[in-house]
Amino acid sequence: RKEVEQDPGPFNVPEGATVAFNCTYSNSASQSFFWYRQDCRKEPKLLMSVYSSGNEDGRFTAQLNRASQYISLLIRDSKLSDSATYLCVVRGNFGNEKLTFGTGTRLTIIP
Amino acid sequence: GAGVSQSPSNKVTEKGKDVELRCDPISGHTALYWYRQSLGQGLEFLIYFQGNSAPDKSGLPSDRFSAERTGGSVSTLTIQRTQQEDSAVYLCASSHPGTNSPLHFGNGTRLTVT
Numbered sequence: 178r179k180e181v182e183q184d185p186g187p188f189n190v191p192e193g194a195t196v197a198f199n200c201t202y203s204n205s206a207s208q209s210f211f212w213y214r215q216d217c218r219k220e221p222k223l224l225m226s227v228y229s230s231g232n233e234d235g236r237f238t239a240q241l242n243r244a245s246q247y248i249s250l251l252i253r254d255s256k257l258s259d260s261a262t263y264l265c266v267v268r269g270n271f272g273n274e275k276l277t278f279g280t281g282t283r284l285t286i287i288p
Numbered sequence: 289g290a291g292v293s294q295s296p297s298n299k300v301t302e303k304g305k306d307v308e309l310r311c312d313p314i315s316g317h318t319a320l321y322w323y324r325q326s327l328g329q330g331l332e333f334l335i336y337f338q339g340n341s342a343p344d345k346s347g348l349p350s351d352r353f354s355a356e357r358t359g360g361s362v363s364t365l366t367i368q369r370t371q372q373e374d375s376a377v378y379l380c381a382s383s384h385p386g387t388n389s390p391l392h393f394g395n396g397t398r399l400t401v402t
Contacts, residue, residue, distance in 0.1 A: 220393035280330035
């Protein structure tokens with residue numbers, strides 16, 4: 178099993194719709210979690226951290242489910258500018274704190 | 289403040305030559321990662337430095353690849369006897385110590401081996 182797994186997509190979603198994707202991780206002792214966004218031919222950029230209680234940033238909501246070992250990202254009222262690849266990132270347990278990236282989920286918002 | 293700086297931004301080299309890619313992390317960041325990304329593909333982990341600990345080299349694809357981090361700051365990724373399949377964008381990222389500290393990426397070095 179991969180350490181971090183994501184559905185590669187592509188997800189093709191009409192503008193204004195809500196879209197959600199999950200990411201599963203294998204190490205139950207993983208410490209922290211992030212969502213990154215990567216535009217074509219650009220470096221990944223931090224979208225948001227994921228906190229245990231769930232957190233929201235505008236149209237974006239991130240949640241963590243430790244029992245089932247997954248994190249999710251929900252995008253409401255999607256915009257054309259949301260088209261990108263979304264990368265799930267997991268930090269290992271204490272003593273092995275390497276950050277591991279998923280392969281990314283490709284999202285295209287359709288006008 | 290200054291972000292992660294990588295140089296050169298672009299490098300074209302002939303097959304068989306050696307190349308050195310440089311990464312200058314954000315000041316105070318103890319963790320430093322190298323990744324590479326081929327066109328249309330995901331990030332491929334290469335190597336991870338954390339403070340004074342031995343680096344995690346588990347992602348280096350062959351013994352032609354090596355990396356150093358001098359004085360806990362600047363890192364150099366060296367590729368010897370380059371091959372055409374080494375062509376990719378090489379990304380460096382650094383992180384402040386701390387559980388909730390995210391990675392900050394440089395703009396990458398686009399390597400083309402002809």
